[in-house]
Amino acid sequence: MLNIDTKNLQNKKNLLAFSAGIDSSSLFFLLLENNIKFDIAIVDYNIREQSKKEVAHAKALAKKHKLFCHSIQAPTFTSHFEKQARDFRYEFFESLVTIEGYDNILTAHQLNDQLEWLLMRLSKGAGISELLGLEPISQRENYTLVRPLLSYSKEELLTYLQTHDYPYFVDESNSDEKYERNKFRKQFSDALLAEYKEGISRSFDYLRRDKEALENAFEILYATKELYIIKLHNIHAKTKAADLTLKKLGYLLSALQRKEIEKESSLVIGGEWAIELQDDLLYVCPYITADMPKKFKEICRINKIPTKIRPYIFQENIDPKFLIFNF
Numbered sequence: 001m002l003n004i005d006t007k008n009l010q011n012k013k014n015l016l017a018f019s020a021g022i023d024s025s026s027l028f029f030l031l032l033e034n035n036i037k038f039d040i041a042i043v044d045y046n047i048r049e050q051s052k053k054e055v056a057h058a059k060a061l062a063k064k065h066k067l068f069c070h071s072i073q074a075p076t077f078t079s080h081f082e083k084q085a086r087d088f089r090y091e092f093f094e095s096l097v098t099i100e101g102y103d104n105i106l107t108a109h110q111l112n113d114q115l116e117w118l119l120m121r122l123s124k125g126a127g128i129s130e131l132l133g134l135e136p137i138s139q140r141e142n143y144t145l146v147r148p149l150l151s152y153s154k155e156e157l158l159t160y161l162q163t164h165d166y167p168y169f170v171d172e173s174n175s176d177e178k179y180e181r182n183k184f185r186k187q188f189s190d191a192l193l194a195e196y197k198e199g200i201s202r203s204f205d206y207l208r209r210d211k212e213a214l215e216n217a218f219e220i221l222y223a224t225k226e227l228y229i230i231k232l233h234n235i236h237a238k239t240k241a242a243d244l245t246l247k248k249l250g251y252l253l254s255a256l257q258r259k260e261i262e263k264e265s266s267l268v269i270g271g272e273w274a275i276e277l278q279d280d281l282l283y284v285c286p287y288i289t290a291d292m293p294k295k296f297k298e299i300c301r302i303n304k305i306p307t308k309i310r311p312y313i314f315q316e317n318i319d320p321k322f323l324i325f326n327f
Contacts, residue, residue, distance in 0.1 A: 004148040012103040014038035020054040023108035025168035026157040041070040276306030
């Protein structure tokens, strides 16, 4: 018997990211069983013959259960397929949030996905937040990303579908080891979960608690547009605070960039993001240059606004006087 936490889904407008595979099909029927209202969205990448049948199945399933099915044909990606496909997929989902007013995007990531991510990040060098990666609930700018299946393995989901004779498709490309995730799945994570599923699941619960404790070392004082001002309760939390803030803004730091932030109090990351430490306040915003009036610069100086932050707040007409935090 599979149970999902529905308290964040009730009386909300929900959009399920659907692929017709084992994971999203399981979530589809679990949502129905729990009387959660939702629509679905499916992307056809047009790289497999089966994809047309999956889209047709999604539309038929939605019609049968009186849901709306959003679908789109992706362009041809000639390089870095996984990243480009993911970016396209989320741009599509987020456009639906804007147009249709969805509160939540639901994805069917499960325990196998979580372990694969951890192993991939572990092999490259990562901290606790990066190792976890997938959270049950993630607050984005205009919506909430909800992953209700993280405690269940793919094997459990498959058993659920087969027990109830629910339809699903198997994506043959999931076994192609030219994709890094599939390689980790086939060589490591599937075997580990087959033998140690309960312990691994508990470990993720403990890691989430540790991550939460770590992230209590700072708090966001102010956020508007792409400007964040963060109070550090512990100066050693600077790198973690910058990392998580940039992740919200859609930028993932490399290990080298994290080391830079650790050492420097004023820097530009990737030519795109200004990061400045002023006493116990960390400022993060897009890095731009602009001609600013002397009067504006003087107001910024008096109010201790870091120099790399000033052009952005000038461009966005943010009053420096609103950015004073005295504790």
